Structures are given as structure tokens and as C-alpha cells.
Amino acid sequence: MNDMTRARADEDLAAALGRVAGGDEAAFVSVYEAVSPAVLGVTSAVLRDRAQAEEVTQEVFVEVWRTAGRYRRERGGVRTWVLTMAHRRAVDRVRSAQASADRERRAARLEAALPEFDEVTEAALEHEERARVRRCLAGLTDLQRQSVVLAYYRGRTCREVSESLSVPLGTVKTRLRDGLLRLRDCLGVSG
Amino acid sequence: MGTENPHEATAAYVLDALAEPERAAFEAHLETCPDCAREVREFAATAALLGAAAAVEPPPALRGAVLRRIRELPAGAEPEPGAARGAGPETEPAPEPEPGPARHRAPRHRAWSRWALAACLAVAAGLGGVAAWQYQRADTARQQARAAEAREAALAGVLSAPDARLASGRIPDGGTGTVVLSRERDGAVFVPSGMAAPPAGRVYQLWFAGPGGMRPAGLMDPARPGAPALLAGPVGGATGVGVTVEPEGGSAAPTTAPLVLLVLPGARTA
Numbered sequence: 001m002n003d004m005t006r007a008r009a010d011e012d013l014a015a016a017l018g019r020v021a022g023g024d025e026a027a028f029v030s031v032y033e034a035v036s037p038a039v040l041g042v043t044s045a046v047l048r049d050r051a052q053a054e055e056v057t058q059e060v061f062v063e064v065w066r067t068a069g070r071y072r073r074e075r076g077g078v079r080t081w082v083l084t085m086a087h088r089r090a091v092d093r094v095r096s097a098q099a100s101a102d103r104e105r106r107a108a109r110l111e112a113a114l115p116e117f118d119e120v121t122e123a124a125l126e127h128e129e130r131a132r133v134r135r136c137l138a139g140l141t142d143l144q145r146q147s148v149v150l151a152y153y154r155g156r157t158c159r160e161v162s163e164s165l166s167v168p169l170g171t172v173k174t175r176l177r178d179g180l181l182r183l184r185d186c187l188g189v190s191g
Numbered sequence: 192m193g194t195e196n197p198h199e200a201t202a203a204y205v206l207d208a209l210a211e212p213e214r215a216a217f218e219a220h221l222e223t224c225p226d227c228a229r230e231v232r233e234f235a236a237t238a239a240l241l242g243a244a245a246a247v248e249p250p251p252a253l254r255g256a257v258l259r260r261i262r263e264l265p266a267g268a269e270p271e272p273g274a275a276r277g278a279g280p281e282t283e284p285a286p287e288p289e290p291g292p293a294r295h296r297a298p299r300h301r302a303w304s305r306w307a308l309a310a311c312l313a314v315a316a317g318l319g320g321v322a323a324w325q326y327q328r329a330d331t332a333r334q335q336a337r338a339a340e341a342r343e344a345a346l347a348g349v350l351s352a353p354d355a356r357l358a359s360g361r362i363p364d365g366g367t368g369t370v371v372l373s374r375e376r377d378g379a380v381f382v383p384s385g386m387a388a389p390p391a392g393r394v395y396q397l398w399f400a401g402p403g404g405m406r407p408a409g410l411m412d413p414a415r416p417g418a419p420a421l422l423a424g425p426v427g428g429a430t431g432v433g434v435t436v437e438p439e440g441g442s443a444a445p446t447t448a449p450l451v452l453l454v455l456p457g458a459r460t461a
Binding site for chain 1: 199208233240241243245247257260261361
């Protein structure tokens, strides 16, 4: 999908979401079809458990149905709106599960090898946008890339990332921001 | 850490990497920092592309499960929340309360599902004009011959099949092509959007692509350039659908390079 078709698809999705707010099931299905592969991809990466990822995906779309009227086009695209929700819910679930796990297991998890993009999303569909993200991630420094991958695809906090990478907390925040700035430009995102 | 610039936390905030109370503190800062808010919007769009890159094919049953759940709820009626992100978990609807008498629910499902995929296509193919298409369908249906009606029924059958899947691709000369596939019905429909009319004396011909080469699958009606077209013949072992420009009447094998070649959803490619 190029930038123009992406923008066009965003407009269509926003219009569909407007109809969802009025209870239009067909419009809801169209939003579901367009966004559910990414939602399931994100929740699968963060939760690393397909059954839980499907549960969270259901919750996300129930929330889309219930809160479609709150969506504001000027704040961003529908995809962004839904995926923000999905990431947040997946992360919340991971952290509440984590809170009950013992510290030893947490430490062991943090010591695991640093995953790269193709490992955290290995079951993903291959397509043009995926290739583009891979290319753009490859343009980051190791520290930027690993910080972004751990935070986004694994749902790690800055503190956990700093422990995994053995760098100060402030450095992680800076690298996340530098990394996203570069990705933003490389992926051609405009405000 | 206490001395750092709060702007630095934009990315960490968007990536959900801030723990409380830092997260709440950043949200408070965000209220008074338009630059941060703009950056947060851009980063959220960037993160969404990272998410899209991880896309996986959801199992068809998941859509059914989601639809069953939303039918229990009113849409879009949720009031604006007092706090942006409430403390504590939101109340979730019961997992699947009581399916209710199936006979009462079936007709409702059928009523919308016929057009559900048509609406999907509007989004997937960037049509945005499904209403016009439906109107045209209703308007011309009466005059249509029996054979055409049977074709329409098969076309609608594919579009509304529970296992229908979509694949879209851009046509280099302009527009988008979408194929809707139902393995259950062994049928496929090609839906053009914004595709230019074929040159004079030429037609668009559809093809099933497979290990054995290109198999002819009928011509698109030049009088209805934007109309969805049912591919002639069974899908069988085809792995793709192609469109070529051919002389009037069509060809037995493609004589031009495909304008677009769409890989069928679920096809095993080497």
C-alpha cells in the first residue's frame, strides 16, 4: 500500500467507524476485516500466547463497537486508534500476570536473548508494509532497535528494557525517542 | 532521572513503556504541551505501522465470536469517560451469556451478512461507493435475464459466504483490485475500484493462476466497468487471480502481462 492508498483507506475506515457508532454491523465488519490481522499480530507478539491474544482481540473489538462515537478523526487514523487500544490492553494483561509471578521468573525472562523483529513477529503475513518496517528498523542503531522491539513487540517497560540492555533508564527513553523519530521519517508518517 | 526533559518521554509513553505514576505524570504534562501532543500523535501512527507489520491471519471463528459479543451491546453509546484511562479494569460483558434461541437470531444475521462483505470491499478496495452499487443492483435486477440472475446469486453467495476472504492489490495504471474468495463455494469474485476502462476494441479478461499456468475465467463486462465480476469456473487448485487486457472476445491464453495478479488468501505459495 503506498501513502496515497493508505490515506484513502484511512478515510474510508473513518467513514465506516462513523457508521459503527450508529450501530451499523456491516460497517463494523469492514473495520474488523481491515484491522483485525494487525490487532491479533500485536497482541500475539506481546502476549506470546495465541489463545490470550484472541481473547484480547475480542475485547478490543467489543471496545471499538462500544466507543466508536469517541473516535476523532483529527487525532489520528482508525488503525492507529484501534492498535493503540490493542497494545495497551495486551500490555496491561502482561503486567497484571507479571505482578503475580515471582521475581526469579521475571529475572530469568529478562536474561533471555534479545529478540529481533523477525523473531518477535515470526508468524506474520509477508507483505510490502512488513518489508518496509524491516528495512526501517535495520536503519536504527542496535540500541535504538532493541529498545523499540522490546518495548513495542514485547510490551516491556523502560525499566525492564534498561535491565535487559544494561543501560541507564534515561538512555532507554532517549533511544526510544530517537528510534521512533527515525522510524517516523523512514516510514513517511505525517502528523 | 529527575532532571530529564519530560519531552523525552513521548516515545516511552506511546509504546506503553512508562509505569505508573510516571505515566499519569506524563499525561498531565501532555495537556499543557502541544508539541508533545503532536509528537505523540505521530509516534502513535508510527507504532501502528509497527503493529501492521506483525499482522497475522485471524481464524474465521474469531470474527463470529466478536459479532456474537457485540450483538449483546448497544453501539457507540458509551459516554465520554471522566478520566482518560480509568483506574482498575473496565467491566467486561459476560463471556457469552446465553446464546438465545438460534431461530430468532438467524434471520437477522442473514439480513446483514449479505452486504457485510460488500461493505468490507468498500474499505478494502477504497470504493467508498457501495451504496451506489447496491442501488444499481436493485435498479437493474428486474430487467436481468435468468442466467445473469443466477450469476448474480452466485456472486452474492461468494460475497456473503462465511469463509469469504479478501486480497487486494494496486493496479499500476490506477485503481485497486480486490478478490473475494470462498473455498466452501469454490468461487471467486473480482472487484475493481477506480480501474480505467479498457482501450477501444479491448476487454479485461480474468484468469485463475496456478501451477499449471493461467486458466481463462471469463471477461469483465465492458458496459459495467466498475461492477464486481464472478470468475467463471471453479477455483480448484488456483493460487492467484489475474487480469489482462485482451482483444474483444478474449483469448485462450494471456497475450499481455497481467495488470494485477492477486495471490488468493490461504494459497500455499512456493
